Amino acid sequence: MLIAGVVLLVVAVIAVFVARSERGKARKATATETLSCGDVATLSSGVAAEVGAGSFSQRCEAVGTAAPGPDGLVDAPESQVDAVWVRTKVIHKYWVMEETRQDGKTTRTRREREETVSENESTTAFQLTDATGSVVIRPDGADVDRPEKVVDRFEARSAMNQAGEGFLSSLLRVGNDTGTLGFQHQEWVIRPxxxxxxxxxxxxxxxxxVFAKPEDKGDYLISTRSEDEIVAGAERNGKIAVAVAGVAGVVGIVLLIAGAVTA
Structure with missing residues (x-):
């Protein structure tokens, strides 16, 4: 009971931090000034006229549609769809044999495991456009929220070319106690x-x-959700975390007291 009580108290503390983080997201979204692309250009021009070009910097939020940047579309290697941003991930799924001993008896159990062997995001700049103009978006360092998943494909080992050479083939586990099940290929994109x-x-x-990650290492978010959806989601998650913290905290304290009494 003592161990269970301690675990629940740790869960309660973690839930409190999650609640604070989610509430912080909601506050930032509602407090940050919303500017159009035209507003940003006007402010920048005013600062340049006063103190010179290269001096403008403003934390803000903007809403618009994605469009290709100066370098055009980016390559979506798995789906081949048109995209201005792409994330790819490959997960190696395999099995291992685990041994446990109890009462002098050894039991071997097959367990499935997985590990990420490749994960990449594009850093090519694209544009945010609205009725008043456009601003360049540099996505490196951004928290890209709810991009569209266009590929989620499992390639079983039986379907792979075992004699082939290359990166994935080199990862196949061999031996009596391990074996590859296959590879999960995933891809997310932001389309024009x-x-x-x-x-x-x-x-x-x-x-x-250019929109980019703040120099003070503050939040940088690119989302396919609206501000209202982001705020509502953060507030909902915060309430859930508070409820979890309360229940886990109370039960954890009860178990600690009960464990101390019976010890």
Whole structure:
């Protein structure tokens, strides 16, 4: 009971931190100033006229549609769809034999395991456009929220070319106690024309106006959800975390007291 009580108290503490984090997300979204692409350009021009180009920096949020940047579309290797941003992930799924001993008896059990062997995100700049203009989006360092999943495919070992050479083939586990089940291929994208909500820092330090991760390491969010959806989701998650913290805390204390009494 003592161990269970301690575990529940740890869960309660973690839930409190989660609740604070989610409430913080909601506050930031509602407190951050919303600017159009035209507003950003006007502010930047005003600062440039006063103190010179390269001096403008503003934390804000903007809403618009995704469009290709100067370098065009990015490669979506799994789906081959048109995209301005892409994330790919490959998960190696395999099995291992685990041994346990009890009462002098050895039991061997097959367990499934997995590990990520490849995960990449594109860093090619794209644009956010609205009726008033456009701003460049540099996605590196951003928390990309709810991108569209376009591939979630499991490639079983039996379907793979075992004689083939290459990266995935080299990862096949051999031996009596391990074996590859296969590889899970996943891919997420942001397509041209996707409605986006962006929260971060826009500046002209590098020349054109660019949304990027704030220099003070603050939050940088690119989301396919609206601000209202983000706020509602964060508030809901915060309430759930508070409820979990309360229940886990009370039960944990009860178990600690009961364990101390019976010890």
């Amino acid at each position: 024309g996707e409605e986006l909500y962006v929260q971060g820092e826009v500046s002209d330090r590098t020349g054109p106006l």
